[in-house]
Amino acid sequence: MAAEQDVVQAVHRILVEEFELEPERVTAEAHLIDDLELDSLDAVDLIAALEDTFGGRVNEDEARKVRLVSDIYVLTERTIEAAKAKAAADAEPPSSQPLGS
Amino acid sequence: MGAVSPIGNDLQSVEASLRSGHSGVRFMHEWQEIEGFVTRVAAPPAAGLNDKEIPRKFRRSMGPQAVYSALAARQAIAQAGLTDQQVRAGRTGLSVGSTLGSAQSIHDFFGSYFEKKSVVGIKGTAFLQCMGHTCAANVALMLGITGRVLAPLSACTSGSQGIGAGYEAILAGAQDVMLCGGADEAHFTAAITFDLVRGTSTHFHEQPQATPRPFDRDRDGLVVGGGSGILVLESLEHAEARGATVLAEVIGYATNCDGTHISQPQQAGMEACMRLGLRSAGLEPADVDYINAHATATPLGDAVEAKATAAVFADRVPVSSTKGQTGHTMGACGALETIFTVLMMRGDFIAATRNLEHLDPECSGIQHVQSLRAAQIEVAVKNNFAFGGVNTSLVLRRFDG
Numbered sequence: 001m002a003a004e005q006d007v008v009q010a011v012h013r014i015l016v017e018e019f020e021l022e023p024e025r026v027t028a029e030a031h032l033i034d035d036l037e038l039d040s041l042d043a044v045d046l047i048a049a050l051e052d053t054f055g056g057r058v059n060e061d062e063a064r065k066v067r068l069v070s071d072i073y074v075l076t077e078r079t080i081e082a083a084k085a086k087a088a089a090d091a092e093p094p095s096s097q098p099l100g101s
Numbered sequence: 102m103g104a105v106s107p108i109g110n111d112l113q114s115v116e117a118s119l120r121s122g123h124s125g126v127r128f129m130h131e132w133q134e135i136e137g138f139v140t141r142v143a144a145p146p147a148a149g150l151n152d153k154e155i156p157r158k159f160r161r162s163m164g165p166q167a168v169y170s171a172l173a174a175r176q177a178i179a180q181a182g183l184t185d186q187q188v189r190a191g192r193t194g195l196s197v198g199s200t201l202g203s204a205q206s207i208h209d210f211f212g213s214y215f216e217k218k219s220v221v222g223i224k225g226t227a228f229l230q231c232m233g234h235t236c237a238a239n240v241a242l243m244l245g246i247t248g249r250v251l252a253p254l255s256a257c258t259s260g261s262q263g264i265g266a267g268y269e270a271i272l273a274g275a276q277d278v279m280l281c282g283g284a285d286e287a288h289f290t291a292a293i294t295f296d297l298v299r300g301t302s303t304h305f306h307e308q309p310q311a312t313p314r315p316f317d318r319d320r321d322g323l324v325v326g327g328g329s330g331i332l333v334l335e336s337l338e339h340a341e342a343r344g345a346t347v348l349a350e351v352i353g354y355a356t357n358c359d360g361t362h363i364s365q366p367q368q369a370g371m372e373a374c375m376r377l378g379l380r381s382a383g384l385e386p387a388d389v390d391y392i393n394a395h396a397t398a399t400p401l402g403d404a405v406e407a408k409a410t411a412a413v414f415a416d417r418v419p420v421s422s423t424k425g426q427t428g429h430t431m432g433a434c435g436a437l438e439t440i441f442t443v444l445m446m447r448g449d450f451i452a453a454t455r456n457l458e459h460l461d462p463e464c465s466g467i468q469h470v471q472s473l474r475a476a477q478i479e480v481a482v483k484n485n486f487a488f489g490g491v492n493t494s495l496v497l498r499r500f501d502g
Contacts, residue, residue, distance in 0.1 A: 019157070020157045037158075041161070041162075041225050041226060042161075044224065044225030044226075045161070045224045045225055045226060048221075048222050048223060048224050048225070051221055051222055052221075052222040057221070
């Protein structure tokens, strides 16, 4: 399934503006380390940028598996979904409990 | 040598400014919204700096002061003609200090934290910009230095202690080349530090370039400045072997402490430091042709320094403070002012103390330079004094080959 266009554009903007990469290098198939020369310090900053842009918290275990730009789209969409689910759960009233035994 | 300063971001511009008396002080419109502090003038680095000259992979962990030191270091390496191999060999080291880590980065970090009560969204590189040795570490990484890396953080003596540490490392034979100096930012938190102890200039907001006024009767405090000075020190043997152009020689250095008060300078300590510096150079006061003073334009500091200088040198030696033009560049001042002194030595002139119009009688007893003068400087002394009573005195000699 193709990623949402606004996610693609926002991720692209982060990589181009924050990491000062030439736009033409930032393709869905680009490898973050081998093609775009990002490193572990950049990975931390990428997560921070994604959280700042989209809200929510990135799952660190899933983040560690990211290798291609397209993996970032998937990670971002999952983060957004998780944030929506959490917001919905937080908004539900607490279930009532009978008092006493 | 390399310089990023309020009076120019290259040696040529700096020399032209020293000769013309040009001031880098301006009104800080961006500070107007900050409640509770008074000073509104500062001397940031001259316009035209481009931090993008530093590749992103090095720049990402640099706050502004590390950028200044990186730009100055590149100038210095280029002028010194050091090869990449010479810089990366373990015989080249670095000693670059500052008052703290990047004031801007520290402000951004805590500003974000206090506002959000969370560290979400704060970059991994944030601390690398804030840590005390950010300038030293970042410049070392950018240049690939594998020798010793030191970071003297002693506020107003960071730069001069950086030079002193480099001098001593080379004297001891531990390194052949040392990049030395300091950096700082003209950030409002630096101004506040001095503002809180009533040390900043607050009466010249309508005419910013009329302040600071070192030694002047109407001086009312210091003006914070920003920038970086980096010098390449090496042994004469090493320099001559590679055919380098030697600009000047460091022939003496002393550093001591007043041991008395955390912020008030003490004449005895300053005097002792100057005498120790001369002794380390094997010289007498009469051998000195110029003194570049620390004089920041605080009412107390300038007077104490004048008395200490008079006690050692009487009024035989011309004295000027270039802070009238640059403000107080704090961690950078010891290095920048050494660079200014070397430029004067090589250019056969002495820069005047800008804004010294009516000498304060408390600062008399020394020979003040109030207008640009031609001079043959064979030996110069560069003094700096910091909070905590830390004192430094460097002795420089002309090198004619």
